[in-house]
Structure formats: C-alpha cells, structure tokens
Amino acid sequence: xxxxxxxxxxxxxxxxxxxxxxxxxxxxxxxxxxxxxxxxxxxxxxxxxxxxxxxxxxxxxxxxxxxxxxxxxxxxxxxxxxxxxxxxxxxxxxxxxxxxxxxxxxxxxxxxxxxxxxxxxxxxxxxxxxxxxxxxxxxxxxxxxxxxxxxxxxxxxxxxxxxxxxxxxxxxxxxxxxxxxxxxxxxxxxxxxxxxxxxxxxxxxxxxxxxxxxxxxxxxxxxxxxxxxxxxxxxxxxxxxxxxxxxxxxxxxxxxxxxxxxxxxxxxxxxxxxxxxxxxxxxxxxxxxxxxxxxxxxxxxxxxxxxxxxxxxxxxxxxxxxxxxxxxxxxxxxxxxxxxxxxxxxxxxxxxxxxxxxxxxxxxxxxxxxxxxxxxxxxxxxxxxxxxxxxxxxxxxxxxxxxxxxxxxxxxxxxxxxxxxxxxxxxxxxxxxxxxx
Amino acid sequence: xxxxxxxxxxxxxxxxxxxxxxxxxxxxxxxxxxxxxxxxxxxxxxxxxxxxxxxxxxxxxxxxxxxxxxxxxxxxxxxxxxxxxxxxxxxxxxxxxxxxxxxxxxxxxxxxxxxxxxxxxxxxxxxxxxxxxxxxxxxxxxxxxxxxxxxxxxxxxxxxxxxxxxxxxxxxxxxxxxxxxxxxxxxxxxxxxxxxxxxxxxxxxxxxxxxxxxxxxxxxxxxxxxxxxxxxxxxxxxxxxxxx
Numbered sequence: 180x181x182x183x184x185x186x187x188x189x190x191x192x193x194x195x196x197x198x199x200x201x202x203x204x205x206x207x208x209x210x211x212x213x214x215x216x217x218x219x220x221x222x223x224x225x226x227x228x229x230x231x232x233x234x235x236x237x238x239x240x241x242x243x244x245x246x247x248x249x250x251x252x253x254x255x256x257x258x259x260x261x262x263x264x265x266x267x268x269x270x271x272x273x274x275x276x277x278x279x280x281x282x283x284x285x286x287x288x289x290x291x292x293x294x295x296x297x298x299x300x301x302x303x304x305x306x307x308x309x310x311x312x313x314x315x316x317x318x319x320x321x322x323x324x325x326x327x328x329x330x331x332x333x334x335x336x337x338x339x340x341x342x343x344x345x346x347x348x349x350x351x352x353x354x355x356x357x358x359x360x361x362x363x364x365x366x367x368x369x370x371x372x373x374x375x376x377x378x379x380x381x382x383x384x385x386x387x388x389x390x391x392x393x394x395x396x397x398x399x400x401x402x403x404x405x406x407x408x409x410x411x412x413x414x415x416x417x418x419x420x421x422x423x424x425x426x427x428x429x430x431x432x433x434x435x436x437x438x439x440x441x442x443x444x445x446x447x448x449x450x451x452x453x454x455x456x457x458x459x460x461x462x463x464x465x466x467x468x469x470x471x472x473x474x475x476x477x478x479x480x481x482x483x484x485x486x487x488x489x490x491x492x493x494x495x496x497x498x499x500x501x502x503x504x505x506x507x508x509x510x511x512x513x514x515x516x517x518x519x520x521x522x523x524x525x526x527x528x529x530x531x532x533x534x535x536x537x538x539x540x541x542x543x544x545x546x547x548x549x550x551x552x553x554x555x556x557x558x559x560x561x562x563x564x565x566x567x568x569x570x571x572x573x574x575x576x577x578x579x580x581x582x583x584x585x586x587x588x589x590x591x592x593x594x595x596x597x598x599x600x601x602x603x604x605x606x607x608x609x610x611x612x613x614x615x616x
Numbered sequence: 617x618x619x620x621x622x623x624x625x626x627x628x629x630x631x632x633x634x635x636x637x638x639x640x641x642x643x644x645x646x647x648x649x650x651x652x653x654x655x656x657x658x659x660x661x662x663x664x665x666x667x668x669x670x671x672x673x674x675x676x677x678x679x680x681x682x683x684x685x686x687x688x689x690x691x692x693x694x695x696x697x698x699x700x701x702x703x704x705x706x707x708x709x710x711x712x713x714x715x716x717x718x719x720x721x722x723x724x725x726x727x728x729x730x731x732x733x734x735x736x737x738x739x740x741x742x743x744x745x746x747x748x749x750x751x752x753x754x755x756x757x758x759x760x761x762x763x764x765x766x767x768x769x770x771x772x773x774x775x776x777x778x779x780x781x782x783x784x785x786x787x788x789x790x791x792x793x794x795x796x797x798x799x800x801x802x803x804x805x806x807x808x809x810x811x812x813x814x815x816x817x818x819x820x821x822x823x824x825x826x827x828x829x830x831x832x833x834x835x836x837x838x839x840x841x842x843x844x845x846x847x848x849x850x851x852x853x854x855x856x857x858x859x860x
Contacts, residue, residue: 200653240660254656265664 182232185480186223188487188548188576191609193230199237201345205317207233208343208605215608216339218283219258222290223490224576225609226338233343235285241265242346249351250308255285255344262351263466268422271351272408272466274306278522280471285344290573291336291534295384295406295470298527302536304335307349312342315605319345333596336534338572340606341597356421358409359384359469362461365454369399369508373501373540376403376525383407384469388457390450391521391544392443394512399504401523402457406469414463424465431477435485441547446517473520482519483547489576491556492535492543494526495568500540503566507542507559514555518544532589532596535571543574553577572610583614590615617668619643621693623730624676624700626650628799629749631657632819633697638665645689647674648700676700676726677718686733695826696734697747698727702764709763716763723767728774735778738787745788747826748775752793752834755843758859779831790825791832794818795839811838 183190195217198204207214217227217234235256242252249271251262259273260280266272277292286292287303288310294300309323312334320342322331334341362382366372372387379385384406393400411421473479480488495503504523511517521544529536546552560582563570569586570578584590594615598604607616620637622630625646634644638661646654646669654671661669674685686692702722709716731746738744753761754768772791779789796812813836821835834840849857 200656202652240656241663242656242659244663261664 182220182228183487184220184222184224184227186487186489186548186574186576187480187483187485188489189225189228189609191225191228191230193228193232195232195234197234197237201313201319204233204313204343204345208313208315208317211605213605213607215606215611216255216285216289216343218256218286218289219281221279221282221286222573223488224574225613226290226572226575227286228609229607235283235343238285238345239283249353250348251351252346252348253284254346255283255288257284258282259284259287266351267354267357267424267466270354270422272354274350274352275300275303276470278471279474281474284347284349285339288335288344288347289337289339290571291531291536292573293526293536295386295404295524297529297536298380298385298525299383301527302336302529302531302534303349304531304534307335307347310334310347311345313345314342315601315603320600329596330600332530332532333593333600336531337593337597338533338608338611340608340611341600342606354408354422355410356408356414356417357424358414358417358421358463358465359406360409360413360461361464361469362405363457363459364403364405365457365459366399366401366403368397369505370501372399372401372403372523373504376523376540379403379405380525385525387523388453389508389521389523389542390454391508392447392450392512392515392517393454398508398512400454402454409463417463424467427467427475429475429477432479432481435481436483438484438486438547438549441483441519443515443517446519449519450517483545486548488545488547489552489556490543490545490571490574491559492541492571492574493559493563493568494535494537494541494571495539495563495566496537497539499566503562503568504540504542506562506566510555510558510562511544514551516546516552516555518546520545532593533572533587535569535573537569539568541571543571548576572614575610578614580614617641617643617691618694619645619668619689619691620695620697621645621647621689621734623647623674623696623698623727625654625657625671627699627701627749628815629794629797629819629822630699632816633699633822634661634669635664636819636823637695638667638669641665641667642694643668643691645670645672645693647672647685649673649675674730676730677721679721679726679729682730682733686730686737692737692741693734694743695745695747696731696738697749697822698731699749700727701749701751701768703761704764706759706761706763719763720767723764724770724774727771731774731778735782735787739782739785742785743787745790745826745829746775746778746782747790747792747822748772749792749794749822750775752795752839752843755793756847756854760859788826788829790822790830792818792822792825792835793833793839793843794835795842811836811842 214231215229238254238256382405387401389401526536626648658669658671704719751768753765825833
C-alpha cells in the first residue's frame, strides 16, 4: 500500500504488517529481509518508511500501572493521547510530551522526543525505566540502565534501528489539576527573546513562537510562552473538577490546499496578525491548547499542498546560539520562504547516543517542499554545520550523510551497538540508508 | 457489576466492542483459545476503564467443555456476544471433511452449543441479551466460501428461532450481518476499499443496535441493499457468473 508520514513526502509503496503480539512480530521477522517499525506516522519524513513496515498500531495495550510511583508499563503502540485520556482524570500527566499527542510510546522513545520542559525534565528517555526490545532474530531482550545498557541507550533515539520496542515502562508525572498557569511575554527582537527565555528558565514549560519573516531590527520578535502545572488554589471556578477538561471541537482540513495559498504574502500576513494578537498576560488554560494547539486541526499537514512539506529543526550549541540563529533567520527572511509555524526553545543537558537535543537553542520551521526550499535547506545546513549544530532525524526527509555525521558524532558508537544486537542487519529505514550507510 | 461475556473475543471486533461496554461500566469476560492475548487484553481493560475484566480459555469447537466453562464464571453475564468465526480454506474443505467440519463447528455447531447454555440461563433469569455475529456471506452461497457461508446461514436461522423463543422471557437477541471488515480474516485478500469497514465501525454499529434492541442489522448499513440486489439475481444467472 501507498504510505507516507506527516510531511506527505516521500511517498512509498510498502508492505505493512500489523502484529498484535510478540509471537506475531517474531513470525514477521523470520519471513522478512529488512524492515522498519512504525507507530502513528507522525515523524515528518522517511524515518519510519521502508518497503516492509511493522506497524505497532495493534500493539496498544496497557500492561500495568503502579498508583504509588506512577510507573506505567504499556505496549509500544499506545499513543500519548490514550495515556492522557486514561490517566489525567486519575491525576497523572506525561513526563515529557511533544507538540502532538498523536504519537506512540514506541515512537517517542525511538525519536527520544522532547517537550517544552526539556530544560528541566530532559527528553522522554530520561523518564524511561526499562523496555522490552525484540531483536532481528526474534528474541526479546529486557533492557534498562543496568541490564543491557548499550541496547537501552542505543534504542533511545535509535529511530527503530536496533529492534522493535514491544513494551516500555516509564514514570508518569503527578498533577493536581489538568490546567496550566500560562504567561505570555512579547519580545521585540532576537536578543530580547533569548534574554527572556534565559531569565525564565525556572518555569517548567517554556517555548517561543517566533515571527520568522520579520526583518532588520525586529528580526526574531516572538511571543515567549511559559507554563506551570496549576495547583488547585489557582484555578478558581474550575475547582469542582480540577482534573476534568471540556471536550473540544476539532476541525479538519478536508483536502490538500493548492500551492498558491502559501506564499510570501499570506505567510507574512498570518505571522503579522498572530504577533499582533498576542498580549503580555497571565491566564489559566487547560492542557490541550497549551501543549497541543495544532491537534485541534485534523490533517493540518494538507495546508502545505500535495507535494508535501518538511520541518527544518536544528539545535545549536549554547555559546554560539545567538550568532547562529541570527544567521539562520537572516537567510530565511531574505529567502521569503516563511513558515506558518516557527518555534524557538532552549534545551538543557542531554544523555544518549543518537538523541537529538543538546544544550542550546533549537529552532523549528515548517516549509513546503519545492526546489527553492530545497536549495534554502542546503544553505541552512552550511550554517548549522559551521556552528556545530545538528538536525532532528524525526523531522527530516532530505539531509545527506555528511550533514548527519557532522552533527551526530556518536554515530560510530551507535552503529557498533547496532551491529552487535542486529547482527542480521534487519532494521533499515529509507532515512538510515540515506544518512548512515 | 454486570458482566458481558465475549465468545471468540480474539476476533478483531472483540477489542473495540469490549471498550464500548467497559466505558459504560460493565465488567468484561473474554473467552477464546488465545489465552495469552486475552490476558493482556483483560489487563488493558482494567487499567483503561477501572472495571473488572477476566480472560478464559474456551475452544468453541470443544463442545464437552462448554457447560463447565459457563458454570465456572464467577458471576453470570447480563449479555453474551458471540464473535467466533473461521473462514477456513474452502478449496481444502471441499475435499477434506475434517477441515470442513472445523469450519462448521466454529461458525455453527459450537456456537449453538454454547448459546444453548447461555439461553437457558438468561431465559430463567428473564433478562439480558445475546448478540450473534453472522455474515452477509450466509445469504447466498458462492463457490469461493460456501461451506463457511452455509454455516453462517445456519447460525442466522438459529438466532432467529432463538429470538422467537426468548422474546417471551424478555431476552433480546441481535443478529449482525457484517460485510467486509478490515480484519485478519481477510488479510492479504483485496476487498473494495469503499465498502470495507474498520472493526471499530462495526463494533459501534453492534453496540448501538444492541442498545436500541434491534433484531437484525447489517454493518455497514448499505450491505442491506447490496445483498437485496444480489439475492434478486436468479440462480440460473448466478451460476453462470463465475463469482469468486
């Protein structure tokens, strides 16, 4: 069947298996040459695409939950949305969540996802106690920081290349309410944005929406959005049901927008209006609009047209962040290839072998795929390389091997561990073939 | 807590349907041969919905165990949903009766055996419901699956008779005629995308029909008209059509 991920690019013809047990996975492994596991397909590019795909959509059972410690064990196909639906009402939240809840636990581990709290809570793997990984030869290996630590660390951020994650155990975060105390601070330019983010590092959640098309003295103007889990005394009339939130209506983009809808003018207008709408203020909002504003618009990826889009997400080391970000934003605003969604965030320290985050600023921008943006990416790559940054594999569909190895210095360690545990070399994605082989 | 018993719970419709009942606060008994899978499913139901859920080994074709199985349930169920089914390999079943009888037993005689026991209990208690999942295939034989279809035809007729009998005892019997469903039963076969339903859709249809106390439904609804048209073609024509 024809298959693509969130960016609608590339599209592949793949044979898809949907096992519902370890036994069924084993059978598939014995009959297939090479394959890659896939969750809900929310990575943007080709990380989870290949000619044979093992979908984890039917591996979505909760296995156990410890109400004292918050340790949840579930199968890898469980989505973060299912976890929220089940556990928020019981007073638990995800320790780390990306900008969409429609990702699976397996995908969150494989991409070692980060959230708005990375600077205090680290990435998803930091909260992971252990997991069961099914290797290429069909054996299931229980691994953690103590048992098979190499496999554990290579699987966190390992993009599904070490084996198929079958089960994972991780700690949920206790919460008093389902609400967030939110503060918005508007900034006038990049250095002010960076300063405000740095000053507010003590906030658990922090992210900046950045107007990537504004130029000159207002380049890098942003709305810095800060958040903290609200306690009962802060939420006023909602007190009766502090863990309950209203069901939201979602809208759906019914078809692919034609290419001309997104042009310099419309994107500039959108960014302008959005910046004007933001006000400096403090409010209480529930967790959905705070963490998942885009989940309210189903199929929003169709706005970028049939040819698809990608997200250019890079991280730059802290010391050179401001300089590097300035160079990147100059290049982008000059090109006029603006993006509806541009996000800036400060990462904290990070463990791991292939995990994307490292201490410094990360910038993420969506771009439609066309020849102009492809050329822009190559120019941006040069800047990222120069400032010793790297790109996020989960968002990528086009970086080359050189760009990858320059950013991910541990790749040889990773491949060594992969060869040991995946000696039959079963696990490959189109992306891994492009950047690692 | 009132319980719903799922027979053939390993079916792809079983899990989404059990979610709908668990959400209403019913306890769930899951029964089928694949006990490992059912135990995982039961643990999932307990965590997700905070209800009681238990898994039982049950071979629908092993008729001698049925009485003991039903006796062993800690609390007798309010509703019983029979999802057991086996498409089997028609081409082998045509020549090998052991294969044919396996198909007949899973789709028909085994279901009759367990539902007889259930019906007697519900009739005595004067409450509850039985849902039997048959198939549109049972409405007209085709050369590619007529042994399966014949068993389903028998099951449909059994259910309609049972409905007649239990009506007086206020026990509701629902017959479900699903068309193509995206399940492991048809994995690898190409079915027309437009008329192939997801297991979740069929589960929702079954749940609503049971709540509305309907006697008979197609899922999805348009199969009523597809089958109506198909049954109107005279046999003398159908035999020449070489239908798969």
